[in-house]
Amino acid sequence: MNGYVSDVLQQAQHMAERMDFLSQKLALVSPVKILELLQPDISARLKIASQAEQQILGKMVALQEELDWYVYHLYGLTDEALCYNAELPVVELGQRAFEILLAQNLESGESETVWFEHHGSQPNTQIPRYWASDYQNLIRRRIKEISNNRWLKLIDNKDHKRRWNRVGWxxxxxxxxxxxxxxxxxxxxxxxxxxxxxxxxxxxxxxxxxxxxxxxxxxxxxxxxxxxxxxxxxxxxVPQMAAVRLKPAAMPKFRAWQETWNKQRVEDAIDAKFGVNQPLADADAKIPEKKNAYQLALKQAEAEKQQQVGEISVPPQYKQPDFRKPGYWSLRGKLDVPKERFFSLPGCEKAGDSTLVIGWAGLSHLQRATAIAAWYLDRKDNEGWEAEQLMPMLVALDELIPWLKQWHNHIDPEFNERMGDYYESFLLEELRTLSVPRTALTSWLPPAVASKRGGGRKKKTAAEA
The missing domain is CATH 1.10.10 (Arc Repressor Mutant, subunit A)
Incomplete structure (x- = not known):
């Protein structure tokens, strides 16, 4: 008995190992994998891979059928294991025993199923003649068994078999x-x-x-x-400027988020003031005096936060209609979290090149500000842009400054300045020379819906250094 059980387990394990092997081969001929290899004549290699994938997938379908029918017998649903003992053929969708029976019932009017259409496979009422004769006979026996065995009718059917749903090549x-x-x-x-x-x-x-x-x-x-x-x-x-990625009606949501971030920054500053912006070290936590002092500082910080900030309300989430383009929603989602590869500055195209101006999304806030400032000065000084044309870049800088002050306001070793303060001073000076109030930045809208503005004058930035 033990020997029989061992043989049964070995047979099932062999099928599972074979299926795993085929699945690994299938992954090696995927379009992604072939493109990764970057071998010469890639078009020809992709064509070969497509054909190989069909062959491997067909072998997997056939092997899964063997495993199913083997298990049916193990559970006593069939008197014998209706399995194939030779090299398995390629079995396409629509060619499994239950599918052929389903197609026959569909043709005879016994069924009105749309299963084949739904799964993108063709109904076959006949067993493929190019299969080996003994395999054809096996499929006939399986079809007969499904038709006559009430237990198999319950499980070997369209509702319980593996669907092999797969996006086309x-x-x-x-x-x-x-x-x-x-x-x-x-x-x-x-x-x-x-x-x-x-x-x-x-x-x-x-x-x-x-x-x-x-x-x-x-x-x-x-x-x-x-x-x-x-x-x-x-x-x-996705555009760097909120007003270019969001519709006007959604801008109050963005302002609400800005207000929340500003309040959180105030809270962070209060924690730093009382020395509780970092957890108490494990060693200090074992010293009663230091632990008590830390707990007291926490209470003092909390009291000051309540006095200066109060409760911070949860800002509203965005919805798809809030974004100017469906693609922006896909890349940002309900929290406007960046997932894009590039940020863009629509409306800032340079003379002689009307293509979109972009930057790599992996740049830090400081790198973005420096890049935008450099582009701004080039347009203003070398192309003579007026205030209305320069506004998108000034808006972008204005939205970056709070983050610069949060993450980059230490003394920069190259410029010996706090870069958040530096770029805020740069922005204010540019606004002054352009005769544009800072409040105009928060009310600015893209040219299609914006009002006209004017101005112009030069100032050197770290971007030029």
Whole structure:
């Protein structure tokens, strides 16, 4: 008896190990994996991989059927194991025993199922003739068993069998090439400065791998790289300025978030004032005097926070209609948390290059401010932009300053200044020379809905150093 159990377990384990092996092979021929290898003639390799995937998946479908029918017998649902003892053929969706029986019932009018349509497979009323004759006979026996065995009817049917739902090769290839191209663009665009989509495209023109993948993605060999890069970046970028990514009706939500952040900063400053901005060290916690002093400081800090700040209300969450574009919602979500590869400055395009101005989303607040300030001065000093044109960049700087003061207001060793204070002074001076009140920054809207403004004068920043 023990020997029988051992044999049974070994057989089941062998099938499971074989399935695991096939699943690993399947992963190796996915579009993502083939693109990662970046071998020559990638188009041909993708075609071979697509064919290999169909073969491997068909083997997995066949093997899963063997495992199912083996288990049916182990549980006493069939008198014998209706399994195949030779090399398994490729079994496509629609060719399993229960699917053939379902297709026959559909054809005879016994069933009105839309299962085949729903799962993207073709109904087959006949057993494939290109299978080995003994395998065909086995499938006939399985169909007969399902028809006559009331227990099998309950479990070997469309409601309980593995569906093998899988996104088609073309759709997965499209996503894989898109993400590969975006990653390549991001790697090229990882600079601590602003740049345009046209500039990125120029850097990629001599990248043969990029050209190959771009041709696959675009479905043509003569892809316009500048157009392609611009389209891809537009789908994975979000404007730096809140008023450009959010609709006017949603701006009060953004202001509510700003108010919450400001109150939290005040609380942080109070904690630092009383020395409770860090947990009490374990060693100090064992000393009663230090522990008591820390507890007293906590109470004092809490009292001052209640007096100066009060209760901080939870700011409202965003909804999809709050964003100007559906893509912004996908990248930001209900909390407006950045997930994009690039931030953009729509309306700040330079002369002779109308493509979108962008920066890498991995830049720190200080790096962003420095890059925006440099772009601002170049437009103002070298292209003669007036206040109305410069406003988007001033708004972007204004929204960054609280974060600069929070994270970058230590003395910078290069400029010997507190960079949060520095950029606030820079902003105020620019507003003064442009005759623009700071309150105008919070009421500013993109040109399509904004009012006109004017002005102009120069000041050196750390961005120029």
């Amino acid at each position: 073309k759709a997965r290839l499209y996503v894989a090439t898109q993400q590969w191209l975006l990653k390549r663009i991001e790697n090229v665009g990882k600079a601590a400065k602003l740049q345009t989509c046209a500039q990125l495209a120029d850097r990629l023109r001599h990248d043969e791998s990029f050209q190959q993948v771009a041709a696959i993605y675009g479905g043509a060999s003569d892809v316009d790289l500048q157009t392609l890069v611009a389209e891809l970046v537009a789908g994975d970028s």
